[in-house]
Amino acid sequence: MGTYRFKLPDIGEGVVEAEITAWHVAVGDTVEEDQPLADAMTDKATIELTSPVDGVVRTVACEDGEIVAVGADLVVFDVADSDASADAPTPDALSSDAPSEVATAPPDVQVESGTYDFKLPDIGEGVVEAEITAWHVAVGDTVEEDDPIADAMTDKATIELTSPVSGIVSAVGCDEGEIASVGSVLVRFTVESGGNTDIAPAQNDTATKTPAAKPSTPVKTQSSRPAPQTSIRALASPAVRKRAKDAGLDLGSAKATGPLGQVTHADLDALNSVMEPVEGETRIKVIGLRRVIATRMQDAKRHIPHFTYVDEIDMTELEGLRKRVNTKFADDPTKTKLTVLPFMIRALAVTLRDWPQFNALYQDGSDGLSGGPGNYVSQFSDLNLGIAAQTDLGLVVPVLRRAQTLSIWELGTEIGRLAVGARDNKLSPADFQGATTTVTSLGPLGGIVTTPVINRPQVAIFGPNKIRPKLEMRDGVVVERLVMNFSVSCDHRVIDGYDAALMIQDLKRRLEDPLEMFLN
Structure with missing residues (x-):
């Protein structure tokens, strides 16, 4: 057996990097030559990258939504010795077809692993949704059974949600301050066994089975972790995404008008005209108990x-x-x-x-x-x-x-x-x-x-x-x-x-x- 390193090719004049918007393979998958590997988006187009060889996927370079430089390793294959090479594929491995469904591919997940979807449980009579006020885990974290996952606030109380399994967090359902419906997927885990879905760990479809809810207790402390990644990202080119990041703008708040549903520079201009703070202004997102108080007082008046x-x-x-x-x-x-x-x-x-x-x-x-x-x-x-x-x-x-x-x-x-x-x-x-x-x-x-x-x-x-x-x-x-x-x-x-x-x-x-x- 040998190794074949598939590098991100030169995909256009002046293009030095691309965003991987969707993976079609996961670690451990067996692929054939010309099989789709991933979708990559630049400022100019979205292209489909196909496999130059037959082999087994050993590693992938990133998750959905991350940026990869031209010439960097994208996929490493285990291949038969006759196919072993360290060279990048030729340009005819590229296609301009539209991207397929987004698929998350954590680099270290083994093919024999399972997927466990933890859905927001029924947490009180008449409660149909809850606000996630704090995350205690992020994508890529390894958690043990009963570890705290998140704090969820309803109109009646704040409760701590704990992990029903041991595993690796492969996706989370929302950002802090967003509302999750009872029964919606809150966290997706990669587990060694005992998964509760029929999908492979690399996929991102809706789960079909609800895990048993773990008992939860009220909490006070808010997480000091950075905001977690989410399983659904705004579609945007690397340049637009970098500009939004530099300006501190939330792409998810922009109205996407691009032909493929992506956020364009014009959309970012429109968002910036609304969101741009004046000198000396500090903006604090209204979430958690403050949001509940605001809503109740407004309704009362x-x-x-x-x-x-x-x-x-x-x-x-x-x-x-x-x-x-x-x-x-x-x-x-x-x-x-x-x-x-x-x-x-x-x-x-x-x-x-x-x-x-x-x-x-x-x-x-x-x-x-x-x-x-x-x-x-x-x-x-x-x-x-x-x-x-x-x-x-x-x-x-x-x-x-x-x-x-x-x-x-x-x-x-x-x-x-x-x-x-x-x-x-x-x-x-x-x-x-x-x-x-x-x-x-x-x-x-x-x-x-x-x-x-x-x-x-x-x-x-x-x-x-x-x-x-x-x-x-x-x-x-x-x-x-x-x-x-x-x-x-x-x-x-x-x-x-x-x-x-x-x-x-x-x-x-x-x-x-x-x-x-x-x-x-």
């Missing part, structure tokens, strides 16, 4: 006619009570240190018994949230209270369940659990489901007045502001009191301003005289 009512509440007596309680039970390990929030929630839970229209969802039917015909309001006897919490990744809203049944100590403990879990991204998807109304507080940073945005399909959101000292005249004497503005934003389709004012007056009475919140 579009669909809900908001109004906000604000009143001032004297918190002096409540603050005094809170401090006395914390002092009295400071040495009791079973009692958590109480903030103002558990008392506020206790007062709110008692107040909303008489104002159920604030603890409600408006099913307007515009987004299928009701699971049926819209235009009705659901009121609830249980106060499942969303508590907005700021984290390093953005705003999240875990749910404190059945708040009306919890003691002041239980409220403090559960609020603490949710706050720590949100901060560390350790809460389960169930912790974010089922809220019937929401409270949002910035604590000491709360400012004077807030106008919070309702978390649709809820109809109200409560916003306590910062407690601050205020001088008042009482019985002819100037005294210092602790006061707080309390905001409530309401859906005017369901709640009128008059009812909002009356409800806040009831809440105000219980906060100003804390005994009232414990009498019923």
Whole structure:
């Protein structure tokens, strides 16, 4: 046996390199003379490269979409001794036929290997897609079973997807920040055995069998890897691709107008006119939790006619009570240190018994949230209270369940659990489901007045502001009191301003005289 090195030939005047847009062979394939090997694209044309010899493919030089210089080794063959040569093929080995289907050919994959397609599993009731917020693997990586692959975010939670097999990543389905549908191929592995598709590792067809989904757990850390390669690349000549790379432009965002569907220089000009930053501008792609927040807030403001009512509440007596309680039970390990929030929630839970229209969802039917015909309001006897919490990744809203049944100590403990879990991204998807109304507080940073945005399909959101000292005249004497503005934003389709004012007056009475919140 000998070796034949097939070098990329001179394929046009002034052409020094070409992009390999499609492979038709893989390592280990037996080929015959004149059999198609690969499609190569230059600035001038797309050509088909054919085999100059009979032999077995030992190595290929690159993957789809990569650039090869004229004269560089493209394919190395094992051939019979009589055919052994180190020379490149003659020009008649070239053809100008259109390229065939793209085929990925990792250089080190053996012919006896299998292919395993890992599809995005069903990760929650009603979830049909997820955003891939971080990749932990890239094409060419060797992974073990249960290694982290990617972080996927739904409307309900961020989960970590782990590898169901040991193998080499030969393709990934999307970039970070893109949406993947449940059941779509997320990662393609080359495995030694146990593949779940009938295709060879070199092919890139759609898989026909879904692997069993591995259990996944919530994660916080984003991957520090560079953005992964993808199984589908924009078609463009090497010059256009180099220009896009130098300019930091995403070819996938360009509208391709070339005759073969490729991105042209004119298409790049059009994209650049839209995407070119001005001096000093920094562009940050909106992905992950920030994208979810943006979408939800936009939908809320579009669909809900908001109004906000604000009143001032004297918190002096409540603050005094809170401090006395914390002092009295400071040495009791079973009692958590109480903030103002558990008392506020206790007062709110008692107040909303008489104002159920604030603890409600408006099913307007515009987004299928009701699971049926819209235009009705659901009121609830249980106060499942969303508590907005700021984290390093953005705003999240875990749910404190059945708040009306919890003691002041239980409220403090559960609020603490949710706050720590949100901060560390350790809460389960169930912790974010089922809220019937929401409270949002910035604590000491709360400012004077807030106008919070309702978390649709809820109809109200409560916003306590910062407690601050205020001088008042009482019985002819100037005294210092602790006061707080309390905001409530309401859906005017369901709640009128008059009812909002009356409800806040009831809440105000219980906060100003804390005994009232414990009498019923």
